[in-house]
Amino acid sequence: PPPMSILEVGGVPLPISSNEIWDKISKFEARPDDLILATYPKSGTTWMQEILDMIQNEGDVEKCKRAISLDRHPFIELTFPFKKKYDFEMALEMPSPRLLKTHLPSHLIPPSVWRQNCKIIYVARNAKDCLVSYYHYHRMTTLLPDPKSLEEFCQKFMSGEVAYGSWYDHVKGWWAAKDKHQILYLFYEDVKKDPKRETEKILKFLEKDIPEELLNKIICYTSFDVMKQNPVANYTALPTSIMDHPISPFMRKGMPGDGKSFFTVAQNEEFDKDYQKKMAGSTLTFHTEI
């Protein structure tokens, strides 16, 4: 398939095929019982999707396997070139309660999501790990352009010239939005460190109570090692013309703090200096040192 076409919407490069389609996406009708999973790409979207799916299906693994991940939780905004229908069109046909994904920055979310007061779970991941994961993802998928060197990709990431735009604006935008809406703001690093505690937070947010045994089953089923072997979760069910896992597996390392080891001392310094500038004035902080 050809790479996704990128359209600038409000200064943000988005994988959307045309202005007409964007117009339809922004008029997307959310339902009050929709659960929205929002992330910047490579922040643990698929992982959280599995956790939420397991919660919604009460641990019924077979139900969770219904279809490959791309179809069972449609993105609000994606207009992938290889799919027969746009994701938002699939979403219209889905029974409630729907689990919808989005990588949109908070200011571009279809207004009906706010109007319907949908619950939103946002997962943020620290910048360097996100960047390195995004770089490898660009290498293995034909949907995104060739990232060239890590150095070149790093410059693009810092200036927000990548699909979904600036990581800095994304995490800060959603951080600010959480004070006005029903948003549970989680961190990838926290879920990694204490998946049980974070899943309990999710259950409280969703006003759900589940037996301890089921909670343990969810944690086990959504661990990196189990998900890596699960073709429904690891995207190996997709044709290699879309994702070429031998180049770099979708489930690559899943390790917090791994990103900075890809940078030289000078690159780390330049990145950190720029980071401080871009994040100044926000109360948002990440546990993992940058």
Ligand code: A3P
């Ligand atoms: P790495 O490339 O650093 O390994 P997304 O789903 O948003 O595209 O994010 C993909 C990243 O989440 C990849 O990071 C992937 O390995 C990681 N990931 C997926 N499932 C995970 C899990 N169960 N535990 C930890 N990390 C996971």
